[in-house]
Amino acid sequence: MPVLGCIADDFTGGTDLANNLVKGGFRTVQTIGIPKPATKLEEIDAVVVALKTRTCPVEQALRESKEALHWLESIGCRQFYFKYCSTFDSTPRGNIGPVIELLLREIGASFTIASPAFPDNGRTVYRGHLFVHDQLLNESGMQHHPLTPMTDPNIVRVLAAQTRLTVGLIRLDLVRQGEKAVSHAFDTREGQPGTVAITDATSNEDLVVLAGAARHLRLVTGGSGLAIGLGKNFGLQKGRAAKAIAPAGRRAILAGSCSRMTLKQIEAAKKVYPHFKVVPEELAAQFDATLERVLSWAKEHRSNPDPLLVYTSGSPDEVASNQKSLGANRAGDLCESFLAEVAENFVNEEIFQLIVAGGETSGAVVSKLGLDLLRIGPEIAAGVPWTLASGSNREIALALKSGNFGSEEFFVDAWRFLGTPK
Numbered sequence: 001m002p003v004l005g006c007i008a009d010d011f012t013g014g015t016d017l018a019n020n021l022v023k024g025g026f027r028t029v030q031t032i033g034i035p036k037p038a039t040k041l042e043e044i045d046a047v048v049v050a051l052k053t054r055t056c057p058v059e060q061a062l063r064e065s066k067e068a069l070h071w072l073e074s075i076g077c078r079q080f081y082f083k084y085c086s087t088f089d090s091t092p093r094g095n096i097g098p099v100i101e102l103l104l105r106e107i108g109a110s111f112t113i114a115s116p117a118f119p120d121n122g123r124t125v126y127r128g129h130l131f132v133h134d135q136l137l138n139e140s141g142m143q144h145h146p147l148t149p150m151t152d153p154n155i156v157r158v159l160a161a162q163t164r165l166t167v168g169l170i171r172l173d174l175v176r177q178g179e180k181a182v183s184h185a186f187d188t189r190e191g192q193p194g195t196v197a198i199t200d201a202t203s204n205e206d207l208v209v210l211a212g213a214a215r216h217l218r219l220v221t222g223g224s225g226l227a228i229g230l231g232k233n234f235g236l237q238k239g240r241a242a243k244a245i246a247p248a249g250r251r252a253i254l255a256g257s258c259s260r261m262t263l264k265q266i267e268a269a270k271k272v273y274p275h276f277k278v279v280p281e282e283l284a285a286q287f288d289a290t291l292e293r294v295l296s297w298a299k300e301h302r303s304n305p306d307p308l309l310v311y312t313s314g315s316p317d318e319v320a321s322n323q324k325s326l327g328a329n330r331a332g333d334l335c336e337s338f339l340a341e342v343a344e345n346f347v348n349e350e351i352f353q354l355i356v357a358g359g360e361t362s363g364a365v366v367s368k369l370g371l372d373l374l375r376i377g378p379e380i381a382a383g384v385p386w387t388l389a390s391g392s393n394r395e396i397a398l399a400l401k402s403g404n405f406g407s408e409e410f411f412v413d414a415w416r417f418l419g420t421p422k
């Protein structure tokens with residue numbers, strides 16, 4: 001029976017968390033949305049319910065998060081984990097703050113932590129300030145994000161603007177005093193109504209301390225980093241992850257992320273794979289005709305064993321110009337629904353091994369394909385596992401990559417982590 005119930009605010013974030021849970025000893029599945037009653041969840045320690053609530057209206061995020069929480073409670077989960085991005089992707093309205101507030105209220109708790117740090121991916125928090133590798137969040141490229149530009153690195157301030165809860169800080173100095181000291185600080189804060197504390201952490205050891213101290217919290221929130229230390233609270237052993245077996249079929253990469261690292265990964269992949277770039281203006285003018293062009297290009301490459309790369313991703317200047325002419329939401333929606341259509345057509349053409357780059361983009365693709373359960377397989381890079389994705393009578397090998405995750409060679413290297421085709 002699952003003991004840990006997780007709610008992720010996007011699909012790539014869900015696989016990122018599931019990956020770290022597996023590493024931490026949890027047998028984990030990820031569901032896309034709230035599962036159907038018939039979904040089998042035997043021999044599972046953790047369930048990640050992946051929602052697409054990062055940028056939707058606040059009311060929708062609250063409604064869906066509440067429903068997910070009640071479902072996780074109904075299957076017996078004892079502790080809950082709200083997962084958002086390690087770069088705290090959100091807008092001034094939320095949705096991180098309002099969802100934390102709701103979850104605390106629903107489970108009847110008064111205190112939780114907000115722990116975005118993910119040192120394996122260069123995300124660290126010091127004195128409440130978020131760093132991406134050597135740069136502050138607002139200089140990391142995230143200030144140009146098409147949907148959630150992050151222009152303030154002070155996460156205490158960012159979260160405080162989104163919630164009525166009191167937002168505090170657990171400083172690194174305290175974390176370095178060890179689990180007992182942090183646990184005591186949590187207890188003290190639990191006595192005060194409605195408090196959330198941002199936690200500093202610059203290493204996995206810090207996260208292990210925080211996770212240990214969080215043993216008695218009904219709710220924890222953060223990026224995926226905290227998950228590496230939670231297993232011991234439930235007596236779980238590391239290294240029990242099952243390996244996914246790859247379904248046979250051709251390969252493709254679909255990219256809608258405009259993040260710095262994805263742009264570099266696209267450049268590296270373009271050197272070795274057939275590639276096709278689509279721009280939002282084309283989609284606004286001729287959506288169906290553009291789709292036809294991509295599909296006939298793909299047919300021409302049918303006998304080529306290399307993965308096909310289709311992308312809408314553009315530089316910050318291109319994104320700014322597209323957003324100016326079409327509006328940010330329309331530009332984003334067009335790209336997302338286009339790549340989702342491409343995915344549907346590709347899978348129908350027996351492309352059964354797929355990498356999708358971009359959180360929102362992944363959400364659109366997974367929904368279109370009707371996939372509802374992801375079994376977590378081998379890790380490709382920190383935060384990105386291969387998964388065996390099933391639903392709508394299909395099963396594919398799927399990797400959902402958050403914009404900035406992975407090294408430059410990710411799109412080229414990822415395939416070697418797949419198991420032997422069935």
Ligand code: ADP
Pocket residue numbers: 145146147256257258259262279280312313314318319322323331332333334335336357358359360361362401402403404
């Ligand atoms: P990431 O994981 O990097 O945040 P997402 O897929 O979550 O990537 O977000 C990228 C957003 O940018 C999506 O809504 C996508 O549709 C949109 N987008 C993709 N290409 C373009 C483009 N050329 N111009 C404007 N927006 C784009």
